[in-house]
Amino acid sequence: MSIQKKLAAAAGLAGLAISAAAFGHPESSLNLPVGVTPISQQAHYLHMLTLWVCVAIAVVVFGAMIYSMVKFRKSQGAVADTSIVHSTKAEIIWTIIPVLILIGLAVPATKGLIIIEDTRNSGLTVKATGYQWKWQYEYISQNDGKTESPISGVSFYSALEEKSNFTRQLGSGLDPNQVENYLLNVDHPLIIPSGVKVRLLLTGNDVIHAWWVPEFGMKRDAIPGFVNEMWIQVDEGKEGTYRGQCVELCGRDHGFMPIVVVVKTKQDFAAWLAAQQQASAPAATATAATTASL
Amino acid sequence: MAHAEAHAHDGHDHNHAPAGIGRWLFATNHKDIGTMYLVFALIMFFIGGAMAMVIRLELFKPGLQFVDPGFFNSMTTMHALIMIFGGVMPAWTGLANWMIPLQVGAPDMALPRMNNYSFWILPFAFTLLLLSFFLPGGAPAGGWTLYPPLVLQAGDSFGLTIFAIHMMGISSIMGAINVVVTIMNMRAPGMDLLKMPLFCWTWLITAYLLIATMPVLAGAVTMLLTDHYFGTAFFNPAGGGDPVMFQHIFWFFGHPEVYILILPAFGIVSEIIPTFSRKPLFGYESMVYATGSIAFLSFIVWAHHMFTVGMPLAGQLFFMLSTMLIAVPTGVKVFNWTTTMWRGSISYEPPMLFALAFLFLFTIGGFSGLMLAIAPADFQYHDTYFVVAHFHYVLVPGAVFAIMAGVYYWLPKWTGHMYDLKLATWHFWLSTISVNVLFFPMHFLGLAGMPRRIPDYNVQFADWNMVASIGGFAFGLSQVMFVWIVLKSVRGGGPKASARVWDDTNSEGLEWTVPSPAPFHTFETPPVIK
Numbered sequence: 001m002s003i004q005k006k007l008a009a010a011a012g013l014a015g016l017a018i019s020a021a022a023f024g025h026p027e028s029s030l031n032l033p034v035g036v037t038p039i040s041q042q043a044h045y046l047h048m049l050t051l052w053v054c055v056a057i058a059v060v061v062f063g064a065m066i067y068s069m070v071k072f073r074k075s076q077g078a079v080a081d082t083s084i085v086h087s088t089k090a091e092i093i094w095t096i097i098p099v100l101i102l103i104g105l106a107v108p109a110t111k112g113l114i115i116i117e118d119t120r121n122s123g124l125t126v127k128a129t130g131y132q133w134k135w136q137y138e139y140i141s142q143n144d145g146k147t148e149s150p151i152s153g154v155s156f157y158s159a160l161e162e163k164s165n166f167t168r169q170l171g172s173g174l175d176p177n178q179v180e181n182y183l184l185n186v187d188h189p190l191i192i193p194s195g196v197k198v199r200l201l202l203t204g205n206d207v208i209h210a211w212w213v214p215e216f217g218m219k220r221d222a223i224p225g226f227v228n229e230m231w232i233q234v235d236e237g238k239e240g241t242y243r244g245q246c247v248e249l250c251g252r253d254h255g256f257m258p259i260v261v262v263v264k265t266k267q268d269f270a271a272w273l274a275a276q277q278q279a280s281a282p283a284a285t286a287t288a289a290t291t292a293s294l
Numbered sequence: 295m296a297h298a299e300a301h302a303h304d305g306h307d308h309n310h311a312p313a314g315i316g317r318w319l320f321a322t323n324h325k326d327i328g329t330m331y332l333v334f335a336l337i338m339f340f341i342g343g344a345m346a347m348v349i350r351l352e353l354f355k356p357g358l359q360f361v362d363p364g365f366f367n368s369m370t371t372m373h374a375l376i377m378i379f380g381g382v383m384p385a386w387t388g389l390a391n392w393m394i395p396l397q398v399g400a401p402d403m404a405l406p407r408m409n410n411y412s413f414w415i416l417p418f419a420f421t422l423l424l425l426s427f428f429l430p431g432g433a434p435a436g437g438w439t440l441y442p443p444l445v446l447q448a449g450d451s452f453g454l455t456i457f458a459i460h461m462m463g464i465s466s467i468m469g470a471i472n473v474v475v476t477i478m479n480m481r482a483p484g485m486d487l488l489k490m491p492l493f494c495w496t497w498l499i500t501a502y503l504l505i506a507t508m509p510v511l512a513g514a515v516t517m518l519l520t521d522h523y524f525g526t527a528f529f530n531p532a533g534g535g536d537p538v539m540f541q542h543i544f545w546f547f548g549h550p551e552v553y554i555l556i557l558p559a560f561g562i563v564s565e566i567i568p569t570f571s572r573k574p575l576f577g578y579e580s581m582v583y584a585t586g587s588i589a590f591l592s593f594i595v596w597a598h599h600m601f602t603v604g605m606p607l608a609g610q611l612f613f614m615l616s617t618m619l620i621a622v623p624t625g626v627k628v629f630n631w632t633t634t635m636w637r638g639s640i641s642y643e644p645p646m647l648f649a650l651a652f653l654f655l656f657t658i659g660g661f662s663g664l665m666l667a668i669a670p671a672d673f674q675y676h677d678t679y680f681v682v683a684h685f686h687y688v689l690v691p692g693a694v695f696a697i698m699a700g701v702y703y704w705l706p707k708w709t710g711h712m713y714d715l716k717l718a719t720w721h722f723w724l725s726t727i728s729v730n731v732l733f734f735p736m737h738f739l740g741l742a743g744m745p746r747r748i749p750d751y752n753v754q755f756a757d758w759n760m761v762a763s764i765g766g767f768a769f770g771l772s773q774v775m776f777v778w779i780v781l782k783s784v785r786g787g788g789p790k791a792s793a794r795v796w797d798d799t800n801s802e803g804l805e806w807t808v809p810s811p812a813p814f815h816t817f818e819t820p821p822v823i824k
């Protein structure tokens with residue numbers, strides 16, 4: 001086979017693999033989600049920008065390589081020009097141009113980083129603690145722009161939901177395709193409001209975990225002894241359920257501690273929070289009473 | 295010098311090699327030691343490869359079919375440790391042992407006995423590491439990055455693992471010292487540093503990286519050891535320690551380490567492309583300087599592996615910008631290789647095919663590296679299959695393909711026989727196609743949100759995992775061909791090779807002035823360099 005034929009065969013095979021794969025699961029995607037927060041949209045923008053810059057460079061560089069590989073074949077009688085050994089001018093050019101391209105990427109990347117790290121002026125603070133192998137969420141405080149008011153008694157664990165848990169056991173004989181949101185479903189999701197800057201505090205109880213919901217565009221480690229922070233502001237109108245997973249190896253069941261966030265409108269969220277506080281209030285008084293009587 | 299004494303015993307018989315098992319146990323000959331390193335690396339590639347097959351088998355479809363999640367974690371951890379420390383690094387040291395003395399016109403490595411120790415430590419180190427499978431708690435499962443506190447939860451194997459890593463480190467440092475001393479002191483008269491073949495140059499710089507960073511790894515794992523067994527709290531927050539400090543120390547070793555794995559590849563490719571383009575390498579000096587700058591930069595970018603740990607903004611900015619800078623010297627190299635082919639007279643023997651695949655596919659890994667360097671985007675990529683795709687592109691069609699290119703380039707020089715070129719070309723096409731089917735879809739998986747190091751996944755990731763697994767099995771099987779081709783040539787199959795081996799090419803360098811197969815002793819009197 002000639003080189004061209006082999007290349008064509010390789011391309012054909014790759015194409016076949018891609019089209020075959022696209023069939024099975026319509027929900028499978030190839031690219032980063034645009035997401036529902038300013039941070040995720042910015043990450044997507046930077047991702048696409050860098051990707052296209054790379055594609056453009058690839059077209060030029062791979063083009064030159066392929067051209068040389070085809071044009072200067074010995075089998076086609078090409079004779080080597082052994083005088084081409086050095087050119088300071090060329091070296092300077094192909095040092096300067098990449099530097100300029102990199103500056104072009106560094107400027108928006110730097111701006112993006114500054115935005116991501118600015119966790120001031122949040123409207124709601126929630127603390128997430130990673131455990132082997134579940135998450136705990138505690139609602140810490142709210143801020144209406146003027147005063148910071150603590151939230152007490154709203155805290156719960158969030159672990160892999162039962163159906164996935166049965167199915168994922170070794171040799172369970174159950175079919176993951178029959179389980180809705182297999183491995184991406186929890187018993188108690190985190191509830192947050194849309195249109196509010198939510199500050200998430202992160203820590204680990206035993207080992208390091210990491211909290212990530214792709215549609216929110218941000219992940220951060222939950223490290224024992226540290227409190228990390230990140231922020232999420234879901235655009236209004238994008239209420240819904242968003243799913244992610246722990247993304248730092250945390251032991252045996254690292255693959256089985258998903259993250260589910262339900263985003264509600266401000267009103268719905270306020271109602272939910274009030275209900276939670278109410279539900280926990282009698283319990284809190286009861287605990288106080290028992291402690292007193294002891 | 296030791297080698298001078300050795301020659302006295304051998305008299306004038308240049309081909310006299312000691313017989314029996316003693317030849318290997320007490321080997322001080324650089325060619326024998328090089329061979330042992332290469333054979334060892336090949337065995338490790340297959341053991342580590344078998345673990346990769348287990349991983350791809352479990353990930354073939356959603357649900358757990360074959361292994362327990364804990365064992366799965368052992369597989370990923372051991373696969374990485376074995377491939378990096380047992381496969382790629384010893385393969386480079388083996389090639390260095392064989393080729394550096396031949397390329398600088400030296401009779402042997404400068405420190406032959408140390409050479410023997412540095413090799414023979416390895417089989418023991420890896421036996422210990424592999425024995426950990428049979429201890430209570432099983433083999434290490436905390437990832438090759440060994441992050442505490444997780445790694446401290448290991449079972450009885452923990453001490454064994456740390457001890458094995460220490461042994462590998464000592465072996466690497468001794469190997470590196472040998473390379474530095476050989477290159478600095480034993481070059482033939484007239485072989486100026488800037489006349490050395492690039493493989494020697496990139497290995498020299500690699501050796502300095504090894505000497506600088508292996509002790510750092512040793513320190514890090516020793517602190518783990520005392521944290522685990524002796525109640526210290528270097529990394530334990532409850533005792534005032536800092537788990538993030540481990541990551542800083544680890545990656546101060548770890549990032550230079552990835553360049554330890556790739557710089558010798560740059561050297562090999564820089565020799566093969568000119569040979570089969572029948573033209574000298576374009577921009578030799580700029581290649582040397584680019585390698586030097588990459589090595590320097592590799593010490594100041596480590597925390598790009600840690601963007602998500604919550605560093606201060608200024609820290610993140612520094613590591614983002616310094617990482618992006620690495621693309622510049624890397625680019626210079628790619629441009630120089632491309633220009634070397636420009637107006638050449640190119641032929642496509644197996645070494646050249648592998649070098650060209652390196653050129654394209656390593657560059658793809660470089661592109662994803664640049665993407666990962668952009669911190670706000672890395673918050674999306676980090677710890678997903680996108681990273682897995684990145685480092686496998688630079689390591690498999692990068693480092694491993696360059697090793698195979700080197701073996702196909704020099705094998706006739708070692709065995710005296712040309713191997714089956716047609717079969718090797720088949721091996722090339724099967725490997726290149728399957729490696730892309732294996733790793734390219736991992737970009738999609740990562741972007742779609744699949745974390746790395748998980749044994750099971752949501753059904754939305756099913757298609758590409760299946761494609762990757764099929765590619766993986768095909769790639770694994772293709773490598774059996776490699777063993778077959780090499781064995782055939784070693785056992786004397788195929789036409790006799792000339793001293794030049796690649797006769798009508800531009801194969802320059804002293805190794806082509808000695809006969810094929812290279813006699814047991816070479817350059818006992820230094821060659822004259824024009």
Ligand code: HEM
Binds near residue numbers: 617624664
């Ligand atoms: C243009 C050059 C390169 C750049 C800019 C680059 C950048 C990066 C970045 C930013 C990461 C961290 C990604 C993350 O975890 O989120 C990474 C990971 C990695 N890179 Fe590269 N890289 C480059 C070349 C290489 C080379 C040449 C090698 C080795 C031959 C390599 C091997 C690795 C490995 C092994 C990891 C993953 C380590 C782990 O987490 O287990 N990279 N790279």
Ligand SMILES: [Cu+2]
Binds near residue numbers: 208254
């Ligand atoms: Cu985890």
Ligand SMILES: [Cu+2]
Binds near residue numbers: 595
């Ligand atoms: Cu790195």
